[in-house]
Amino acid sequence: MLGNTLEAVRNCVPLVHNITNYVTVNDVANVLLACGGSPIMSAEPDDVVDITSICGGLNINIGTLTRRSIEGMFVAGTKAGELGHPIVLDPVGAGASALRTSTALELMEKLPLTAIRGNVSEIKTLALGSGTTKGVDADVADAVTEDNLDTMVAFAKDFAKKTDAIIAITGAIDLVADGEHCYVIRNGRPEMSKITGTGCQLSGMMTAYLVANPDNRLEAAAAAVCVMGLAGEIAWASMQPGEGNASYRIRIIDAIYNMDAETLNKGANYELR
Amino acid sequence: MLGNTLEAVRNCVPLVHNITNYVTVNDVANVLLACGGSPIMSAEPDDVVDITSICGGLNINIGTLTRRSIEGMFVAGTKAGELGHPIVLDPVGAGASALRTSTALELMEKLPLTAIRGNVSEIKTLALGSGTTKGVDADVADAVTEDNLDTMVAFAKDFAKKTDAIIAITGAIDLVADGEHCYVIRNGRPEMSKITGTGCQLSGMMTAYLVANPDNRLEAAAAAVCVMGLAGEIAWASMQPGEGNASYRIRIIDAIYNMDAETLNKGANYELR
C-alpha cells in the first residue's frame, strides 16, 4: 500500500539537497517539511559537495539555471552518485531553450539519475528531441489522454528502460514508470496549473520519498505523485468563496502536511499497467 | 471599457518572460497566472534569447540586479525589441544606488521600452536625475497629490513623449500616461505598501495586458493598474480579525484571480486627462 511509503518518509525525516529555481524554492522547502522531510538549498559549486554529503538525496531543478548553478548540479550530482543517493531531475523548460535542453540531456548522460519528473513536453524533448514545450507548460498537443494512453505507457516504460531511471510524466493523467511497470494515476485538479510550482514541489517531495523507500522506489515515486494530486483535490474541496490560486497554493501545502497513510490509501486513484 | 482588455488577457493567455528579483518572484508568477497569463523566468544571458523568443512580452525588474543578470536584461531586451514584443521596465530602487540608476538609464536608452512602471521617486530619478528614493519606497516629498496633480500629469506626459514609452507612476494616486493622454487612477489601499512586491506584481501583470492588447496599449496599461488597485480594495474588504499583511498578500492575488470585466468596469476609479 502506498501509505507505507508515506509513513516511511515521516519516520526517516530525509534531508534533501535541492538545487532549484528561485521562483518556487520557498514552496519546495515548505512542502518538504510538510511531507516529513527536511530541505537544504545550495547551488554554489564550492558548497555542494559538503552539503550533499550530509543529505540523503538530491533534487536537481533547472527552472532558473545559470552557468554557475549548472556547474553546481554536475559537482553535486557526481558526489551524490558516488554516495549512492537517489537523484531526481526536474527538466523545467527542456525544449524551450537550447541551454535547458542540452543541460538536461547532459545531466541524464553523466549522472546516475533515479527519477526524471516533468510534463509530457519536457519528457518528450529528452526522449525524442521533439515535444513542443510552451514555456514551462506542456503543449496541449502532447497531452497524455485516455485515447493515447497505451502508446504513452509504452513510451514511458521504454524511456525508463533506456535511462535506467523512473520516468514520471505529470499532467491530467500522470504516468510513473520503470522499464517493467507503469502507474497510471488520475488524482489532481486542473486548477493546480494555475499555481506556479506544483511540479517543482512534487519533484522535491519525490526525492524525499525515494530516500525513505530504497527498496520500493517505483511505488514511492508513484505515492509522491498521488499525494500531490490528492492534496490538490482535498485543498480544492476546502476552498471558500472569494479564494483563488494564492489560497489554493496554501491549502495544498496544508493538505500535504495533514496527509496520513489512511487518507492516501483511500484517495489514491491509480492502476498498475 | 477597461473590462475588454481584461478579457483579452484571459483569451490570449500571454506568455511573459520575466527577468526579475528573487524577493517577489513567486508572487509575480502567481499574479501572472491569476490574471490569465503564463510566466517564465530566465536571467542567464545564454538562456534568455531562446526564452524571450517563445514569449509574447518581456518584464525587466532591477530589484536584485547582478552583473550577470544585467547582461541578461540587455541580451533579452535586444531580442524582444527585434521581435516587436512589448517590454516593461520596473526600475526598482533607481536613485538608491548608482548601479541601479545607471542600469535603468542605459536600459531606457538602448531598448525600445513599451512602458516604465515605478514609484514617483524612481520615475523622477530617471526623468530628472533627482528624486530621493528611500530604499525601494518613494519619498513622501515626491508624492503625487491632489495639489500637484496638474504638474505631475504634465510631467508624466512629457516624460512619456521623450521616452516614447507609457509612463506609469504608482502611489496613492496613479498616473498612466503617453505623450497625449494621462489616466489618473484612484484605486488601491495604503495598506498595500505593507506587502513587499505589489509594484513588481503590477509590472508583470502590465506586461501581460500589453501583450494581449496591442491596439490599445495605454488603456491596457491603465487597466492593469486599476486591476491591482481594485484587487487591493476587494481584498481589504474581506480581511478577517487577526489577519495582517501576509493574509492581505494572499487575498490580493485571489482577488486578481477572480476579477472579471464587469467587476473591473464597475470598480475602476479613473479620469482621463
Place this chain on the structure above:
Amino acid sequence: MLGNTLEAVRNCVPLVHNITNYVTVNDVANVLLACGGSPIMSAEPDDVVDITSICGGLNINIGTLTRRSIEGMFVAGTKAGELGHPIVLDPVGAGASALRTSTALELMEKLPLTAIRGNVSEIKTLALGSGTTKGVDADVADAVTEDNLDTMVAFAKDFAKKTDAIIAITGAIDLVADGEHCYVIRNGRPEMSKITGTGCQLSGMMTAYLVANPDNRLEAAAAAVCVMGLAGEIAWASMQPGEGNASYRIRIIDAIYNMDAETLNKGANYELR
C-alpha cells in the same frame, strides 16, 4: 519593558539592508514590513555600498551563499561598520559545509558584528569549531534544555564577551546574551520548525530592532526573539481544522503585523540571568 522597543521600531521605520538566501527572502521582507521596518535586498558587490549607506542596519544571512554574494557581504559589512550601523550575522548551516563555516568565521573576524543569531549547532560551530549541524537544523544532541541551562547561559555570555557581539541562540529555549547578562526566553512553539525560515525572519526583524534601539540593544534583541516566539503562539492558537504549516506561516507574519507593546509585555516569557 520590551514593549518600548517594539514601539521604537514602529516609530523609526528602520530601513534594513538584507543579503540573504533566496529560499526565505520574501518572508524576511514581509516580516520586516510587519514589524514596522522596511526591507531592501542587494547582494551584488557593485551595488551594496550605496544601498547599505541609505539603510540603518545590515542583515547578513549565508543560507544560499555564492562566491559573488560572499564578496558582497564583506563589501557591505565593511561599509556598514564604517557607518556604525548594527550588523546581524545569521550563520545558516555553519558546520554543515566548510565554505559556510569558514565564511561565517571570517565575517566574525573582519566585521564589527552587533549580533549573531543561529541555532545551537551553528553557534557551537562558530565558538568551538564543533557542533553537529544537521543541514540547516540544530542537532538534538546540542539542544539547550532545562538540565544544561546554567552551562549554556555561561557559554553564551562567554562567547558574547569574546566576540563583543550579542549572541542569540534560538530553539526550544532561547538565549540572548551579552558578556554580562542573558535573557532566557521560553516563548514559541515546536511547530515553528515545520516552516522554513522562521530563523531567517527573526534575524531580519532583530536587525530592525537593533537599529531602532541603539541605547538598549540587548533588550531589543531579546524583544525581537520574544515577538517571534509569541507570534508563533498566537498564530498557533488561531489555527483552523485542516490547516498546516503553510497557513501557520501566514498566521505568524500576521501576528507580527498585529503585535503591540501591551501584547508583547503580557506575553513575553523570559527571565534575566
